[in-house]
Amino acid sequence: MSAADEILDVVDADDRVVGQLPRGEVYARGLLHRCVFVLARNPDGALFVHRRTATKLVFPSLYDMFVGGVVGAGEGYDDAALREACEELGVASLPRPTPLFRFLYASADGAQQWWSAVYEVRVDAEVDPQAEEVAWHAFLPEEEVRALLDTWEWVPDGRAAYEELLRHRERPDRP
Template sequence: MTNPAEELLDVVDSQDHVIGTATRAEVYREGLTHRCVFILVRDPQGRIFTHRRTDTKLFSPGAYDCFVGGVVGTGESYADAAVREAEEELGVSGVRPVPLFKFLFQDGSKLSWWCDTYEACWDGPVSPQAEEVAWHDWLTEDELARRLADGEWEFVSDGREAYRRYLEYRSA
């Protein structure tokens, strides 16, 4: 497996136009805007796949997230990245993410990325990628809302923002 820090990413401007390429390490170090995908995965009962990231992740190690996903590789489409990331992180094949909305995330420091957000339903077993997922479960919306609100679990900032926007999108 390639070192994630050396993965080549497209660098984009404030309108999501490609302006160059850089390694993931350079993107994070220099605060270059890049592309990511987020996939909210539900089971047939409507529960949401929620997980804790491994402690070796470059961004938000050990934090919880209610989205699977990751960076979009150089020359890769958002749609292709959504399928790849969902299948890699869940350890499955045949996921069909449905596009929802896109937004520019800024973490309050120097980091920013375009987030293309999807939703998918998965009705089979999962075998999450051990390098990505340290723990997982399927949570109801109420359980997830409690976890997001009570502060007991530290959630990734971009996932928290994406879920807030997801709830707004769904209620519109």
């Protein structure tokens, strides 16, 4: 089954499931669906940063500071975050990622939107990213990632999630 054939839950403006369709159709019609973003840190606190492969269906060859992806039909955000982190990092076992917050991502032109759950996980194991997903990777200090925000071409939704994370950290009412 190709990525475009994967079945996703279609959701409404309140993130309630209203149907199920193949990913390709969801993207083509700009329907609301669910995604997870997992910020992976090594024991020193450095962030896993990677460049996506040129064959990715969405945002090929761009950089990202998150691992993650779409939430499959009937799958919960928490399970998708763990699955995606293990798959993309090539690690057999990780602790369950810690949920941080959710937000509604909208592309600059407003044509694409998806509910986005942001997580964080500590990676103590050696990573071995999927070759079909990740063309290059490294753990970079967060200060370096911030310095590269305006230099590298980042996936728009990952950059938006990172900017939301920075705002989230500044909120006095956050847990």
